[in-house]
Amino acid sequence: MELEELKSAWAQYDKKLTKNLKLNEELLRKMNLGKSKKEMNTPQIYEFISFITSFIFLLYSIIATITHSNELKFLIPGIISCLMTIALIYLSGLKIKLLTEIDFYFSPVIELQRSMNTFKQKSLEYKKYEFYIFPVFAISTFPILEIALCHFDIYKHPTQFIIGVILSLILGYSLANWGYKNLFDKKVKNTIKFLDELSKFENEQI
Amino acid sequence: MEKETFISVIKDNQNLIYKICYSYCSDPENRKDLQQEILIQLWNSFSKFDGRAKLSTWIYRIALNTAITFYRNDCKQNDKKVTIDASIISLTGFEYVPEQDENITMLYQFIENLNEMDKALILLYLDDNKYKDIAEILGISETNVATKINRIKKILKEQFRNN
Numbered sequence: 001m002e003l004e005e006l007k008s009a010w011a012q013y014d015k016k017l018t019k020n021l022k023l024n025e026e027l028l029r030k031m032n033l034g035k036s037k038k039e040m041n042t043p044q045i046y047e048f049i050s051f052i053t054s055f056i057f058l059l060y061s062i063i064a065t066i067t068h069s070n071e072l073k074f075l076i077p078g079i080i081s082c083l084m085t086i087a088l089i090y091l092s093g094l095k096i097k098l099l100t101e102i103d104f105y106f107s108p109v110i111e112l113q114r115s116m117n118t119f120k121q122k123s124l125e126y127k128k129y130e131f132y133i134f135p136v137f138a139i140s141t142f143p144i145l146e147i148a149l150c151h152f153d154i155y156k157h158p159t160q161f162i163i164g165v166i167l168s169l170i171l172g173y174s175l176a177n178w179g180y181k182n183l184f185d186k187k188v189k190n191t192i193k194f195l196d197e198l199s200k201f202e203n204e205q206i
Numbered sequence: 207m208e209k210e211t212f213i214s215v216i217k218d219n220q221n222l223i224y225k226i227c228y229s230y231c232s233d234p235e236n237r238k239d240l241q242q243e244i245l246i247q248l249w250n251s252f253s254k255f256d257g258r259a260k261l262s263t264w265i266y267r268i269a270l271n272t273a274i275t276f277y278r279n280d281c282k283q284n285d286k287k288v289t290i291d292a293s294i295i296s297l298t299g300f301e302y303v304p305e306q307d308e309n310i311t312m313l314y315q316f317i318e319n320l321n322e323m324d325k326a327l328i329l330l331y332l333d334d335n336k337y338k339d340i341a342e343i344l345g346i347s348e349t350n351v352a353t354k355i356n357r358i359k360k361i362l363k364e365q366f367r368n369n
Contacts, residue, residue, distance in 0.1 A: 017221045105247070106254075
């Protein structure tokens with residue numbers, strides 16, 4: 001059967017649908033559509049919260065580091081912690097930038113799918129950096145936060161500190177490797193594959 | 207008032223939404239969720255619709271984009287995302303499947319085996335959209351649309367011959 005014949009059968013089918021489909025207007029009218037808008041903004045809200053929280057934390061870390069800058073043992077981890085936080089803020093900013101560039105409602109199908117999947121791919125790749133930054137971030141942040149918040153000098157308990165550092169590094173990187181491989185790796189591959197399919201679809205010529 | 211206009215637009219285009227949902231989701235429960243998701247997305251952008259594009263172009267774009275995203279995230283993983291109680295917004299008429307002839311059943315089976323983008327293309331073609339409109343909705347050139355339609359025609363012809 002030719003596609004043209006099927007097209008005509010499809011037109012008949014469409015007529016049948018027109019006769020039989022019934023929209024429940026009352027339910028649609030009662031539907032709290034305004035409220036559901038919030039559900040769709042989750043990624044943006046999450047990224048903004050992440051950005052603001054990291055920024056507040058950065059300010060606090062800077063103040064704590066400056067306060068204890070006369071002691072090298074706090075100054076160095078403080079600077080490392082600030083640099084790590086700046087890296088996290090930068091990644092968060094990149095994600096927000098990608099999100100704001102997406103026109104969710106008026107882009108052609110290919111363009112929107114490409115933007116959304118590029119965002120997804122980049123987000124997942126940034127997660128990898130975040131996972132690997134985290135153990136060093138935790139080790140460097142701990143001494144400065146402890147002294148600033150609880151006036152507790154971790155360096156006066158070297159055994160605990162060394163055990164903490166070793167555990168953070170071993171567990172942190174093992175978990176980061178395992179987590180990324182099991183939670184995100186497959187998603188990244190699928191996203192890249194789909195982006196490749198979109199590119200092929202867009203460029204197919206006679 | 208805006209809601210009433212929206213309802214009227216949905217009523218005029220319910221066939222389109224139905225066919226897209228049916229083509230992208232074989233599971234009836236997932237299909238309900240997809241219908242909800244499409245309605246929500248349409249409503250979210252309804253106030254921003256300024257008439258620069260045709261109304262049908264706007265509906266197709268949103269419905270197809272939502273269906274593709276849903277198909278990739280939810281239908282494949284069988285993981286529901288929509289949190290609204292289905293009974294509130296279930297569209298009773300949408301549950302009814304008119305007696306389909308054999309060709310339509312086979313056509314749906316054929317569409318089911320296509321990838322996300324080809325599904326969109328063949329649906330637009332079957333709905334008698336012009337190549338120019340298909341190109342505008344999908345964001346590709348008219349030549350590209352023609353090439354793809356020809357390719358799909360060949361596959362379809364082969365498949366119907368085998369059946």
